[in-house]
Amino acid sequence: MRHSGGILSFTALLWVAFSPLVLPAESDPEFRRLAADYIDRMPALSPIGATMMGDHRFDGKLDRIDAEGRAQRLAFIEEFLRRLEAIDTARLSRELQIDAALLRHDLKRSRWHLEVFQDWAWNPLIYTGKAGGAIYGLTARKFAPLPERLNNAASRLEQIPVFLEQVRKVLQPRRTPRVHAETAVKQNSGVPSIIDNMIVPAMDVLSPSDRLQLDQAIKMARDAVVSHGEWLETELLPQAKGEFRIGKKLFDEKLAFALFTPLSRDEVKRRAESEFRKTREEMYDISVRLYRKQYPLTVFPDNPGEAYRQAVIRAALEIVYQDRLQRGEIPELARRQVDEATEFVQKEDLMTVPDDPLEIILMPKFRRGVSVAYCDSPGPLDRGLKTFYAVSPIPEDWTETQVDSFLREYNVWSMHDLTMHEAVPGHFLQLAHSNRYPSLLRALLSSGTFIEGWAVYSERMMVDAGYLGGDDRMRLINLKWYLRGITNALMDQAIHVDGMNREEAMRLMVEGGFQEEREAAGKWTRAQLTSAQLSTYFVGTQEHWDLRRQVEEAWQEDFDLKRYHDKVMSFGSPPVQFVKALMLDLPIPR
DSSP: OOOOOSSSOHHHHHHHHHSOOOOOOTTHHHHHHHHHHHHHHGGGGOHHHHHHHTOOTTTTOOOOOSHHHHHHHHHHHHHHHHHHHTSOGGGSOHHHHHHHHHHHHHHHHHHHIIIIIOGGGTOTHHHHHHHHHHHHHHHSSOSSOHHHHHHHHHHHHHHHHHHHHHHHHHOOGGGSBHHHHHHHHHHTTHHHHHIIIIIGGGGGGSOHHHHHHHHHHHHHHHHHHHHHHHHIIIIIHHHOOBOSOOHHHHHHHHHHHHHOSSOOHHHHHHHHHHHHHHHHHHHHHHHHHHHHHHOTTOOOOSSOOHHHHHHHHHHHHHHHTTSOOOTTOHHHHHHHHHHHHHHHHHHTTOSOOOOOOEEEEEOOGGGTTSOSEEEEOOOTTSTTSOEEEEEOOOOTTOOHHHHHHHHHHTOHHHHHHHHHHHTSSSHHHHHHHHTTSSOHHHHHTOOHHHHHHHHHHHHHHHHHTTGGGGOHHHHHHHHHHHHHHHHHHHHHHHHHTTOOOHHHHHHIIIIITOOOHHHHHHHHHHHHHOSSGGGHHHHHHHHHHHHHHHHHHHHGGGOOHHHHHHHHHTTOSOOHHHHHHHHTTOOOOO
16 A cells, blocks of 8 residues: 655656746746645545546545545635635746636536535445446556555455445435436446456465455455445335436536536537537438439439438438447457557548557446446556546347347447547547646646547548548448437436426437437436536537637648647647637637
């Protein structure tokens, strides 16, 4: 187990040493001291999060989630807000003005979650994620010798019983939405699955005494997880009466924190409705071309009605769905597609490709039930370690009809789009660049809207550049995926603010967005489990395309895609409005 030592940790010294080398402005030294102190002290408030970010001083500890732990976090937030307000941020250098704005925004967001949103009291998924992540974070990457990581895992496993006991005291069943309780029941067995798959096979490297300690810790953790599962099923689930819709006031506040954008909820809706119509029109035009390739004598009306357009798009999608996968082929296909996409990016000179390792894995059980895939990049202090492109396996209890629906949705062409989004040139490539930005503080405060927006932008950018020979099947699927992001944004606020029900949401996704039933059903669950996050894809995409158009106009004949992409990715992952200010030499938003 590693321990914190000294006033200024090695982590904080790294930030001071490798922050951007610019001529210091008047307030820079004071802010750098504050930032270094924040980076040094913040990880202790969440040892699990510290492991994920690459600070391994607390690898043998678990988060404290009781009232005293929340009070400590709140006191920390208030202290740093006071200290930040005492600094004249207008006198900071431009780069540090951005870091100060990000820190202030994140501190206020954290305070809002603790005091107003209070999801710590009603969302059990926070704790299933922490319990699984506590062990997964120690075993997934080789940041330290295996015996050291296993000994820290033993320490954390010994604390699992107390941690889960705290969870049962903190959670308020009558405030818990049923869908959250149901998902927590499914995710609870995540810790034993990590033990079985990632710890037990590696135990031979330990000394006899350390192995005995780990054996005993495993038994304690298994028993605690079983007891907790019984509580989830017999106590939490029957009493879960909370409303999953968070309502207009909370949604608007949470959306503002999530997006950190000048766009209002009404503007997001207006843009999404406009893009919804435009995208479906473009899908119809491509569908006509695809249909004519198979039936060249078909005559199409000049002014087709909406039902006719719907039928033609569905017919064209059926052509695409003929390129199907078998149940277990997705991980291997993803590996091949990563290589194809990487080769294309390099051949077309679209952006710099860092030489970082990437591994395609099956999604750990404790993370399933929210999304089909995700990109898990190393923390900013674990630069150069593996990134995981995780794909969820098809559930064993699905019927043949459900499996067929899933494999139609995730056909070969859709998997290309998914791989572009999650890996190259999407999350994996962008975050590899982001982790090279020297400000550790900015890396810790990255914008999900920038990150998700880049991933969706990069899908369309690849298709426009001629990926896979400019095949209309790829373009049609790419538009279908973009339409998914649009419906995500529409549905996000419609559900939580306007009261949209399941039937209405399914109609929007299946009929409006051409999604298969399994995909739409999964997204309905996700929309209940989350709020504001589903809007980040569309808003981020809009901001990235807006930025590119503005830079193209400013650079004119000097515009070059590789130069542009490398520049956009060179600033870390702050909200797009700050990237715009840096690229076009505009005032830093305040």
